[in-house]
Each structure stands twice: as C-alpha cells, then as structure tokens.
Amino acid sequence: MTQNRRAIHDTLNAFVPGDDTWLPGGDGPLAGLTFASKDIFDVVGKVTGGGNPAWAATHPPAEANAWVVQQLLDAGAELAGKTITDELTRGIFGENVHYGTPTNPRAPGRVPGGSSSGSASAVAGELVDFALGSDTGGSVRVPASFCGLYGLRPTHGRIPRGGMLLQAPSYDTIGWFARDPDTFQRVGRVLLASDSEPALPTHLIIAEDAFELAEPETRAALTAAVQGLESMFQAVTTERLSATSLTDWSNQQQILQSREAWEAVREWIDRVNPAFSFEVSDRYVTARSVTDEQVASAQLRREDIVARMNEVFQGGNKVMCLPTTISPAPPRGQPVSLRHEVRLRNSALTSIAGNTGRPQISLPLTQVNGLPVGLSLLGDRGADEALIALARKIG
Amino acid sequence: MTQNRRAIHDTLNAFVPGDDTWLPGGDGPLAGLTFASKDIFDVVGKVTGGGNPAWAATHPPAEANAWVVQQLLDAGAELAGKTITDELTRGIFGENVHYGTPTNPRAPGRVPGGSSSGSASAVAGELVDFALGSDTGGSVRVPASFCGLYGLRPTHGRIPRGGMLLQAPSYDTIGWFARDPDTFQRVGRVLLASDSEPALPTHLIIAEDAFELAEPETRAALTAAVQGLESMFQAVTTERLSATSLTDWSNQQQILQSREAWEAVREWIDRVNPAFSFEVSDRYVTARSVTDEQVASAQLRREDIVARMNEVFQGGNKVMCLPTTISPAPPRGQPVSLRHEVRLRNSALTSIAGNTGRPQISLPLTQVNGLPVGLSLLGDRGADEALIALARKIG
Numbered sequence: 001m002t003q004n005r006r007a008i009h010d011t012l013n014a015f016v017p018g019d020d021t022w023l024p025g026g027d028g029p030l031a032g033l034t035f036a037s038k039d040i041f042d043v044v045g046k047v048t049g050g051g052n053p054a055w056a057a058t059h060p061p062a063e064a065n066a067w068v069v070q071q072l073l074d075a076g077a078e079l080a081g082k083t084i085t086d087e088l089t090r091g092i093f094g095e096n097v098h099y100g101t102p103t104n105p106r107a108p109g110r111v112p113g114g115s116s117s118g119s120a121s122a123v124a125g126e127l128v129d130f131a132l133g134s135d136t137g138g139s140v141r142v143p144a145s146f147c148g149l150y151g152l153r154p155t156h157g158r159i160p161r162g163g164m165l166l167q168a169p170s171y172d173t174i175g176w177f178a179r180d181p182d183t184f185q186r187v188g189r190v191l192l193a194s195d196s197e198p199a200l201p202t203h204l205i206i207a208e209d210a211f212e213l214a215e216p217e218t219r220a221a222l223t224a225a226v227q228g229l230e231s232m233f234q235a236v237t238t239e240r241l242s243a244t245s246l247t248d249w250s251n252q253q254q255i256l257q258s259r260e261a262w263e264a265v266r267e268w269i270d271r272v273n274p275a276f277s278f279e280v281s282d283r284y285v286t287a288r289s290v291t292d293e294q295v296a297s298a299q300l301r302r303e304d305i306v307a308r309m310n311e312v313f314q315g316g317n318k319v320m321c322l323p324t325t326i327s328p329a330p331p332r333g334q335p336v337s338l339r340h341e342v343r344l345r346n347s348a349l350t351s352i353a354g355n356t357g358r359p360q361i362s363l364p365l366t367q368v369n370g371l372p373v374g375l376s377l378l379g380d381r382g383a384d385e386a387l388i389a390l391a392r393k394i395g
Numbered sequence: 396m397t398q399n400r401r402a403i404h405d406t407l408n409a410f411v412p413g414d415d416t417w418l419p420g421g422d423g424p425l426a427g428l429t430f431a432s433k434d435i436f437d438v439v440g441k442v443t444g445g446g447n448p449a450w451a452a453t454h455p456p457a458e459a460n461a462w463v464v465q466q467l468l469d470a471g472a473e474l475a476g477k478t479i480t481d482e483l484t485r486g487i488f489g490e491n492v493h494y495g496t497p498t499n500p501r502a503p504g505r506v507p508g509g510s511s512s513g514s515a516s517a518v519a520g521e522l523v524d525f526a527l528g529s530d531t532g533g534s535v536r537v538p539a540s541f542c543g544l545y546g547l548r549p550t551h552g553r554i555p556r557g558g559m560l561l562q563a564p565s566y567d568t569i570g571w572f573a574r575d576p577d578t579f580q581r582v583g584r585v586l587l588a589s590d591s592e593p594a595l596p597t598h599l600i601i602a603e604d605a606f607e608l609a610e611p612e613t614r615a616a617l618t619a620a621v622q623g624l625e626s627m628f629q630a631v632t633t634e635r636l637s638a639t640s641l642t643d644w645s646n647q648q649q650i651l652q653s654r655e656a657w658e659a660v661r662e663w664i665d666r667v668n669p670a671f672s673f674e675v676s677d678r679y680v681t682a683r684s685v686t687d688e689q690v691a692s693a694q695l696r697r698e699d700i701v702a703r704m705n706e707v708f709q710g711g712n713k714v715m716c717l718p719t720t721i722s723p724a725p726p727r728g729q730p731v732s733l734r735h736e737v738r739l740r741n742s743a744l745t746s747i748a749g750n751t752g753r754p755q756i757s758l759p760l761t762q763v764n765g766l767p768v769g770l771s772l773l774g775d776r777g778a779d780e781a782l783i784a785l786a787r788k789i790g
Contacts (some may be wrong), residue, residue, distance in 0.1 A: 270730045277669070285681075
C-alpha cells in the first residue's frame, strides 16, 4: 500500500483493526483490480471475526478460503484486507461499538450504512476497486445507497455461500460494491459465472407504495431520476405492491429472520456470554421471544408476498424501480431508539427483495442536499445479469 | 505494595486493570489497615468505571471522594485500589466479560461471587485487610459466602450513599468484607458511626423455608452449624416465612429492582449504546418490559412481606438464621442459561433482607467439600451493631 493509501486507510477505519490479511492477484479477468472482503468470509489461516471480539476469540483460523474469495483470487484480483462489519451482520448503519464506525467518504459525519460498512467505505474511499459484502436485510443495498456506490443483492441462492458466516440462511446473500458499472459488471461475470449478454427489461414498474415510504426530498429526487429513465422502456406502469402496507411485509421478514438468526447463535451465546452492543443484544433477546406460531404464520404470509410479486412481474420482461433507502445516510451517533425507528422504515423497502429472493441493484444516481441516495432496480429471480447490464446502460 | 503482594495481585485479577488509585492512611481507629474499594465509589480525580468500559469512557473523573471512602481515609485506613465489579453491579457471580473474573482464593476454579467480586477476592487473597462493596440483590452477601468472608448488608439507609453509582435506590446498600470478626467490627464502628455495645439477641429464629432452598449438602452443613449455635440463645424457634414460596418474594423484588435499574440508565443506554455482556443486556431488556401495573402490584406485595417479617420478629430481641446462598461458589464459565437459574434460586434467599431493608451478615462458618459457604444472621432494622457483635462472639 502506498504512503498515500495508508493515510486514507487510517482515516477511513474501513479495515478490521490489526488485520494484516493480504493475498496477491495474478492473471485473469480481474487482473489489476484490488478488493476488500467483509470479515464474514473465510480467508485461509485467518480468524473470521464477524465484527465481534468474542466471536473472533472463540473461533479458530479458517482452513480454506470462502468460495467467493477463492473465485476472485483465481480471477486475478488482489485481496487488500478484511473490512469491518456490524456485529454478526446485525445492523444496517455500520456503527460497530467494538471497532468503530467506518467513515462515509461521500457523506462526512454520516454513517456508512451496514452491515457491509467497511467494504462500502473502502470502495467509496478509493482504497480498493471493489469489495465483497453480504445482504440479509439490506446490508449491501443500504451502504451502497448511503455511500453512492453500485451494490447488488443477487438472487437468493445464486452465489455459493461456502465459508461464509451466515446470519439467517433463507435470507442471506453475497453481494459486492463498485464505484462504476464497468468494474461492477467485470466482477459480476466472475461471481455469477456468466458471460451471457442478457436481454434488457422493456417494461418499468414504479412501486408506488415503496416511493411513498421515502422522505419527501428523497422521494422527489428519486422520482426525477426515474423520469429520466422512462424513455429507455417500451412501457412504464405504476403498481401498489401491498394491499395493506409494506411495513407488514417487513414485519413478516423480521419474524423469520429473527428466528433463523437466533437459532444460528443461541448455543454460542449461551456458552460464551459475548459482549454485544446493547442494540444487538436487544435484537437477539427479541428474536428469542418469537414463537412457533408467529413463525408458522409468517411463513404463510411470505408465500403470499412471493405470489403477489410474481403477479406484478407476470407477462413480460419487467423491472421494478424503488428507493433503496428512505433517505440519505443519517448522522453518526444517533440514539438507539431513533436508529431503531429508521431501521424499521428502511426494512419496509429492503424486505421486498428479501422475502421473494429476487435480485436488487442500487444505483448511485441521486443526491439530496449533496448526500448520495440510491435508486434501486429489482428484477425476476435469475435476472442478476440483466440488472447489471441495465445499470451499465444507464451508466 | 511488596513484590510478593504484587505477584498475588496479578494472580487474583481483583483490581481494575490499569487502575493506579492509591491514597495514604494516617492516624485514627483504622490506622495500619489497608482497604480496597469497589469501582462504584468515587475517588477524587479518578473515573468511577462501574465495571463497564463504556460507562468509564462517558463519565468524567470524580470531583470528590464518596462519603464512605472519605470516612475510611479520615479514620486512618490506606486505600490500595479500586476493584472489579459486575457491570453496573448487575450480577451475583463476578464474571465480568470486559475485565475478567477475579480469582476466588478459597475455591479455585470457582467464581468469586458478585457483584462486589474484586473486593471479596482482594480480601480473601490477603491483598488488603478489608474492602468496600455494595449490596442491592446480594452483592456483598453472595461473595462473602463464596469466598469465606464476613460480609454485611446493613440496614437500608444506614450508610450514606453519596458518591456511589446506584443501581436500584430502594434496594441499594453499602457493605464491607473482612477475614476476621475483629477487623470487621473495627470498620463497622467507623462506617456505622457507632461505638455502642449493643444487647445481643436472645432468641434465634430458624427460617425453615429458607433452609429448604439450599442444596442438600449445603443444607446439612449449615444445619449442623446452627445446632452449634443454639446454646448461645435462650430460645430457638422455627418459622416458615412465606405462606406460598420465597420465590414469590424474589419475583416481587425482581420487578421493583428491574424497574429502578432501568430508569437509572435508560437515557444513558439510548445515547451511548454500550457494550454489555449478553447476560446483562438481557436483564435490561427484560427490565424495560416491566409494566406500571406490575410495579404497582409488586409494591403492595412488598408491604405484605415487610409486615410478615415484622410479625416474625415481634416481641423480643430476635435474630434469624438462614443460608446466605443455596450452595458454595459454582464453577467459572458456566452457560448463561444455567447461571440464570442459579441466580434466581439464590435471589429467593437474598430478597428477604432486600425487600424489608433489614440487615444481614454472612459468617464463614461452613464448608462443603472444602468450599466455603456462609451462614447468615438477619436482624431487625438498625440491629447492624448487634449482628456484628454476635458474629464476633460466635467468632
């Protein structure tokens, strides 16, 4: 790392403190590109820390690279280091009480978004060309929106999760960030293992109730951005997704995701009594109280949501646009109670793709008062390449 | 500190890591004695850390000594340092995930008891002659029992709490530990500001339902100890305290103590999002959910408990004996869920004094399989000196 990069490095606090992970690049389609990896992906010989010191202290070094890390190395990319994540990926703001909050280079004094906070910070701060993240409830899309980056939540199940610290398996996906759509697509061809040139969507759906969730200035800025895109499509229609409220959809995800997240760590928590931020413990304690009846009911509702979205996308090569987040990045250090409210409001947007396993890409097309905020495109399952190609065409 | 003491010091982990608090002794009734102070009592120029790094980081150095610290210094004792406590005094086992668990010199591999863990460890390890603790739900009595020490929970309100980090004011008291009853009484004369020779109790009450809560071996050992004391009294009677179960009494304390503890820190937690052990956060999250109706009902039940205990003590100079804890110290590092059960069972014993504001002293008279376990004497409000004098007579 050059002297200049080291200085930026120290300013950003994007990488895990004390981490010395580095693996060389080589020949291949990603030759010459550097990347950072969220500290939930195994790197051989290193402990995967998961954003929590107790997790790091109670797990051995990884015996092999995570599938995604190995794919990127095999394609010639250079691994520059491991990035800070919200504790066990439980958060969308990126404020880690143990390792500090990575800087948002595009929005000074604001959170970077999380849980893939350090990855977004490292890319936005130009320390690396791209970075790996994960997205369970918005952890790629939200930091992409807040840091002004391209970021994809792929189709659920599309990218193999071997060697990854899971949070809630029926929602967990692997995504990545880049500053420009060309680099974004180069990485996508490797991670999606696909060189096909997909047919671009011809029909744009505007998710009316999703736009209504955004704060007024954000809604206005994103609506203007959408108007600029309409000429690229043969048809543009407006839909209300939920018969009641999108908050019902996110409440449903909250139940299933919480149950899965608690089951994944309950034995470890009982054994280790880890130090978490109060906010993270609060979410686990709440998760522990989810009942089997709530889970059964939420599973049925999830099927209804999938069916409703299939209905909306029926009969054509469609793509849907929606706000990635309700607003630009909030200030750092807000009270827990306020963050809780803002998180729930953002979840109503992020749970649309989460509940249906659909891919969603956030595009850095818009600013509000100088702060980035993302416009999202959401597609059919398997339409990852089409979303990326569309992002590149919009450019 | 001598070289030898320094070595013991490092082994015990009784003092707050990095703390360099020291204040000289002088002339007075405690001349020549050294003491340690739980890190919830202010020492001028030092931050009162409360067993939690976030608390320490968000509070300024104290501007004056706590009342008790000043009293002891004025009486000639030397302050050797500040001791580790469970986070914000929330715990009875002494396992602090941030600063480590102080050693129990009398029960290797076992917890020291908490929350006045470091104070009990420092006294039992002979680093100091006596130490200050606090007792809200057992935090002096439990470590006294586990470490084989004398330890008093005084009458509620008896010792001024100025400059002390409170947990739940209607239960919080200040107590102390010593290895022998003479030193214990010397300190008591200063802290209770009393030189009177009290009349000793003549009537011993055996709290039958309290003994039934102890594990069989502990109950047998304590029963034998009580039989050895019976000849000191003119009358010995057996009473069942609760018409239902002493667990009802501790459930009632749990509600009031939780509400008070949550109210004391809720604003700070919301602002700071502190890192706590999962166990401690869990207790605060549970405390947050206590309703006003539960509080009102628990306050009425507390009055019933006070009335019942007044009835038991009516008509004579009485003292009650009971197990301090249900067993000797449990092993270190037990699962959170198991600790939770053991804590609740011990609370049924400690809440008798807690709910009634009565003084209770734990005496190191008994061992089970080589591990200390305390026998307690519980008196009328204001009978602190009589309990101490009785402890000295039993010797």
